[in-house]
Amino acid sequence: MNSRMSTKNLLQVVVLALLALTVLVVPYLGNTYLIKIVINMCILIGLAASWNLVGGLAGQLSFGHAAFFGMGAYVLAIASDHQIPYPVAFLLGGAGAVVLSCVAYPTFRTSGTYFAIITIAFLESARLLAVNMEWVTHGNSGYIIMDSFRSNDLFPYYLIALIAALILFLTWLIIHSRFGLRLRALNQDQNAAQDLGVPVQRYKMLSLAISAFFCGVLGAYYAKYIGFIDPESVFSIRWSFDMIMMSIIGGLGTFFGPIIGAIVLTIMSEIFRLTFPSLSLLAYGALMMAMIVFWPSGIVGLFERLSSKFQNQKE
Amino acid sequence: MITFLQGIVTGISMGAIYVTVSLGLTLILGVMNFKNFAHGEMVTVGAYTSFLLFFYLSISPFISLFLVVPILFLFGVFLQKLIVKPVMNRSFTTQLVLTFGLSIFIQSLLSFLFTSDLKGVPTQIPIASISLGGIAISTIKLINIAFAIALVAALALFLKKGRMGQFMVAVSENRQGAELVGINVNRVDQFAFGLGTALAGVAGAMLILTQAISPFVGFYFLLKAFIVLVLGGMGSIVGAIFGGFLLGIVESLTGLYLTANLIDLVGFIMLVVVLIFKPTGLFGKKL
Numbered sequence: 031m032n033s034r035m036s037t038k039n040l041l042q043v044v045v046l047a048l049l050a051l052t053v054l055v056v057p058y059l060g061n062t063y064l065i066k067i068v069i070n071m072c073i074l075i076g077l078a079a080s081w082n083l084v085g086g087l088a089g090q091l092s093f094g095h096a097a098f099f100g101m102g103a104y105v106l107a108i109a110s111d112h113q114i115p116y117p118v119a120f121l122l123g124g125a126g127a128v129v130l131s132c133v134a135y136p137t138f139r140t141s142g143t144y145f146a147i148i149t150i151a152f153l154e155s156a157r158l159l160a161v162n163m164e165w166v167t168h169g170n171s172g173y174i175i176m177d178s179f180r181s182n183d184l185f186p187y188y189l190i191a192l193i194a195a196l197i198l199f200l201t202w203l204i205i206h207s208r209f210g211l212r213l214r215a216l217n218q219d220q221n222a223a224q225d226l227g228v229p230v231q232r233y234k235m236l237s238l239a240i241s242a243f244f245c246g247v248l249g250a251y252y253a254k255y256i257g258f259i260d261p262e263s264v265f266s267i268r269w270s271f272d273m274i275m276m277s278i279i280g281g282l283g284t285f286f287g288p289i290i291g292a293i294v295l296t297i298m299s300e301i302f303r304l305t306f307p308s309l310s311l312l313a314y315g316a317l318m319m320a321m322i323v324f325w326p327s328g329i330v331g332l333f334e335r336l337s338s339k340f341q342n343q344k345e
Numbered sequence: 346m347i348t349f350l351q352g353i354v355t356g357i358s359m360g361a362i363y364v365t366v367s368l369g370l371t372l373i374l375g376v377m378n379f380k381n382f383a384h385g386e387m388v389t390v391g392a393y394t395s396f397l398l399f400f401y402l403s404i405s406p407f408i409s410l411f412l413v414v415p416i417l418f419l420f421g422v423f424l425q426k427l428i429v430k431p432v433m434n435r436s437f438t439t440q441l442v443l444t445f446g447l448s449i450f451i452q453s454l455l456s457f458l459f460t461s462d463l464k465g466v467p468t469q470i471p472i473a474s475i476s477l478g479g480i481a482i483s484t485i486k487l488i489n490i491a492f493a494i495a496l497v498a499a500l501a502l503f504l505k506k507g508r509m510g511q512f513m514v515a516v517s518e519n520r521q522g523a524e525l526v527g528i529n530v531n532r533v534d535q536f537a538f539g540l541g542t543a544l545a546g547v548a549g550a551m552l553i554l555t556q557a558i559s560p561f562v563g564f565y566f567l568l569k570a571f572i573v574l575v576l577g578g579m580g581s582i583v584g585a586i587f588g589g590f591l592l593g594i595v596e597s598l599t600g601l602y603l604t605a606n607l608i609d610l611v612g613f614i615m616l617v618v619v620l621i622f623k624p625t626g627l628f629g630k631k632l
Contacts, residue, residue, distance in 0.1 A: 154613060309453075
């Protein structure tokens with residue numbers, strides 16, 4: 031048992047070290063394409079890690095998280111029109127997403143199918159409001175962000191690496207805290223958790239609010255980095271699908287799952303984009319089906335199974 | 346007043362399509378307790394079938410309304426064997442993610458094969474409308490309404506009198522019990538999934554008569570079908586009929602008196618309100 035824990039820990043340290051090394055080395059290669067990919071990957075890692083708190087840990091399969099991302103992006107766009115410094119605007123973006131998550135609170139009265147549908151409806155409503163509230167959002171014509179990051183600068187690169195690292199650190203704390211343990215408990219058996227005194231609704235809400243805050247900050251960063259947003263791009267359900275997909279590829283509810291999932295998804299989508307761009311979405315759907323049927327516990331789960339098999343053989 | 350009635354009629358004709366899609370979804374849900382989140386894509390496949398039959402074989406899209414039924418039925422049976430059956434005993438998360446993956450797969454396959462441009466079929470019957478006491482109704486809308494009503498009647502009759510229909514009702518009431526008395530539950534599942542898919546496909550063939558479609562049109566119909574089921578209560582046929590027409594009419598009146606941009610939002614608001622205040626739906630009854 032002990033030695034198995036240490037192999038697992040070793041692997042985790044190796045993954046984190048490789049990730050950190052990649053992030054530190056890439057700027058020195060002077061390849062702007064690689065830098066863009068890593069920035070994108072950091073955004074995805076952050077999103078997957080935050081979605082995982084609600085979808086993986088607490089087991090509430092939300093399709094609405096893109097709404098928090100979009101909210102953050104729009105808050106930043108509006109804030110930058112009012113010359114609010116962007117660090118403040120990032121936090122405001124997170125706060126906006128938290129407010130939105132409070133609106134989403136009643137969705138927790140449902141579960142299963144209803145929850146999936148109501149979160150999609152929530153996201154689509156947010157998108158429709160962004161399209162229709164033209165006096166705030168400029169509607170379908172989109173929003174140009176004042177003084178967005180210059181892409182040939184390395185500053186946004188280090189900034190998103192820092193943000194992603196912070197989010198990872200915080201989610202690590204949450205997963206290994208009492209709070210995380212109780213979320214896991216209510217995922218496995220909500221009634222039992224309730225009987226044991228876990229305030230189920232409050233915990234679900236709290237996990238949603240934290241997760242929404244991270245998504246909002248990432249949305250704000252995305253807007254500042256890309257420089258132009260419209261409802262179609264930031265309120266797209268593709269963001270939600272990506273978050274779910276990465277968590278599943280890596281392993282639902284685990285700390286390392288979303289990280290590994292984001293790395294795998296980034297590499298795969300780049301390969302497809304370069305070779306068969308018209309087939310990339312097709313492969314995405316096929317992979318989604320294959321993963322959930324054959325590897326429902328993801329790469330982390332697979333590794334755990336393999337290492338325990340290996341352990342048994344040794345004994 | 347005339348405008349109001351006109352709005353109601355337009356709503357009923359859209360509602361006819363919603364009813365047909367939702368009946369398919371509720372059938373699969375009731376018999377198999379399987380949540381098919383790719384159901385919207387069956388609408389798209391039905392619409393594309395009608396388009397392709399016209400484009401390559403010059404078959405009138407009105408005849409395709411009938412041809413789509415067997416084609417989509419077989420497609421449904423194929424999907425049930427290949428994808429649904431292996432995950433019938435798996436967790437809800439698995440079924441959900443699997444069918445969403447299927448939905449993305451079908452969307453991207455269609456846009457890969459036929460591009461994502463809008464596709465339409467010419468309808469030879471003059472768009473010229475029939476006038477009923479001052480209300481103008483286009484012939485196509487009337488055909489859609491009549492066709493949906495005929496489908497509902499046929500389905501109700503089939504569930505009551507047909508052998509397979511009675512089996513389906515039995516399985517929806519008690520799966521184990523049905524198995525014990527010797528009903529081949531897997532065959533019933535196949536049939537139910539095929540029939541549900543065929544209903545969605547017919548809705549697609551009806552849809553392409555009234556508007557041009559893209560590979561992504563199905564996703565909204567999935568949401569609409571679930572809204573209808575939530576309004577009517579999951580697994581209830583009467584509820585699906587009621588909910589479908591209600592949603593169609595409310596949307597149409599919203600477009601008429603408020604703004605066309607908010608049509609889809611109204612459905613979501615209804616969904617949220619019903620789910621929060623009366624989660625069993627307005628007709629919370631079994632199939």
